[in-house]
Amino acid sequence: MNNIKNRIIQQAGFILLTLCVGLTVYFLGTILYFIIINGFHVISWEFLTQAPRKAMTAGGVAPAIIGTLYLTLGAVMFALPLGLACAVYLTEYSPSGWVVNLLRMSISNLAGVPSVVFGLFGLAVFVKMMGFGVCILSGSLTLGILILPGIIAAAQESLISVPQSLREASLAVGATQWQTISRVVIPAALPGVLTGVILSVGRAAGETAPILFTAATFFTRGCPSSPLSETMALPYHIYALMTEGTHPQQQTAIAYGCALILLVMVLMISGAAIVIRQKNQMPLSR
Amino acid sequence: MNYELKEKAIKYIFAALAFSSVIFLVGIVLVLFREGLPAFMYVNPWKFLSGSAWYPTQEPAEFGILPIVLASLWVTFGAMMLCVPLGIGSALYIHELAGFKQRAVLKPLIELLAAIPSIVYGFFGMVVVAPFIQHLLRLPTGLCAFSASLVLGIMAIPTVASIAEDSLSYVPNSFREASFAVGADRWQTLTKVIIPAAGSGISTAIILGMGRIVGETMTVLMVAGGAAVIPHTFFQPVRPMTSTIAAEMGEAVMGSAHYHALFAIALLLFFCTLIINIIAEIIGRKYRLKLGLGR
Helix, strand or coil: CHHHHHHHHHHHHHHHHHHHHHHHHHHHHHHHHHHHHHHHCCCCHHHHHCCEECCCCEECCHHHHHHHHHHHHHHHHHHHHHHHHHHHHHHHCCCCHHHHHHHHHHHHHHHHCCHHHHHHHHHHHHHHHCCCCCCHHHHHHHHHHHHHHHHHHHHHHHHHCCCHHHHHHHHHCCCCHHHHHHHHHHHHHHHHHHHHHHHHHHHHHHCCHHHHCCCECCCCCCCCCCCCCCECCHHHHHHHHHHCCCCHHHHHHHHHHHHHHHHHHHHHHHHHHHHHHHHHHHHHCC | CHHHHHHHHHHHHHHHHHCHHHHHHHHHHHHHHHHHHHHHHCCCHHHHHHCCCEECCCCCCEECCHHHHHHHHHHHHHHHHHHHHHHHHHHHHHHHHCCHHHHHHHHHHHHHHHCCCHHHHHHHHHHHHHHHHHHHHCCCCCCCHHHHHHHHHHHHHHHHHHHHHHHHHCCCHHHHHHHHHCCCCHHHHHHHHHHHHHHHHHHHHHHHHHHHHHHCCHHHHHHCECCCCCCCCCCCCECCHHHHHHHHCCCCCCCCHHHHHHHHHHHHHHHHHHHHHHHHHHHHHHHHHHCCCCC
């Protein structure tokens, strides 16, 4: 009797869990479906390669795509050396306990800071205090700080997974610690670091709030010409199309197109990272 | 000799670079204080926190952020109601019920979905969810706390699910085997052994999910409606902390009372997320000790 009751409870529980997964997949599937269906017919060669025309109702969004690429590239160029150095210091030079704790605490808290607060920091420091103004440089630096914790975490994880024997072998043949790090450990950890970098590229490309006051503008005539010029950016363009301008109907269609481009960019980038990681998990897990 | 010097120099360079994250965090705190505290020259801190009128551009201006804070609480609460059960349910399913093939699809899928930018969720909420809710419930506007909670909740599911799944996978297999050995079935093992063992890890997932929701900007900016009034129902437009900052900073005159008040809101927001993170950190550390992972 008890047995039957337990079995019914188990069945009910399993159905509940299946329902959870089903709903999750359904919700997220719906989002992808709407964006793809409505965005697909907006995208054309002209849409990808031209600047906007006729008060944002025609033409393309090329400057926004290019702007997003610049911003993202700048962010990675800023955050990668810092992040890698931090991870190397933590794992290879094993500083004393309080240093590790301090660094870990700051990294995990930096990771939790809301993106709009990064935007304010960028506005106060890069735009105003350092006088860069609203431009790609300010936006890239702000985004760089935002993705720093992610890069550190990924780099640290892959450095830790480099077998200790590799380091010992290198030191045993007389290499100095720096030679060991630069020629043995970092090359071995590179795939993992790369995964982390690619994932943060995806994050940086999609963030809007940090560039709201530091880099983005609704319209530029062409592509940005220098790091000190303001720029259009895909995520901000979606927001601006939905909240500004005078032709809501046509603008929504264009926003669908932008959302699809952004989505494809981000999902392809993240997908690549996940594939790279799965391929590399095998040799390193020996 | 030369080598030693070089090695030392390199070590110090790395140490200096490593401290950049500390500098950025301290820098953020300093900037928020420096730009936020002057707000209290215009309004006293108690009135700032408890005032129910937010009219930053009127003469005389009023800076009461109670409606804004309450809006954040409501929207966060609503979103948690959705993402916690679905996120944890999904994690349990992937960990316990999914076969090898299903797991190979679902795990990367969830991770991929966590990468969707929040602006896409906001856009979806604005063009699909809000009109749908408006028609369904015959509301004057679909841009309201309910829609925002719904979209934020969906957005946070992958975050909660993937962290919870991680913590489930740390539970040693011997726990499960011991439970089966004394005759428990799978459901009993799950609810009485696995979940309690992973409990603090799951709590961390919930707390970090909450941190993500509280700090989320673009989605609420686009979907929550933006009226700075004290919410009475879930079906009226609200203006949470993040969207207030994002919406008004562009218009606020540099150095004005309004500008400083927005930074003061950011200061409050920062400390909310800081506390959330510290709690998650403490729970996470205890959890690793409990399972003997000791990392």
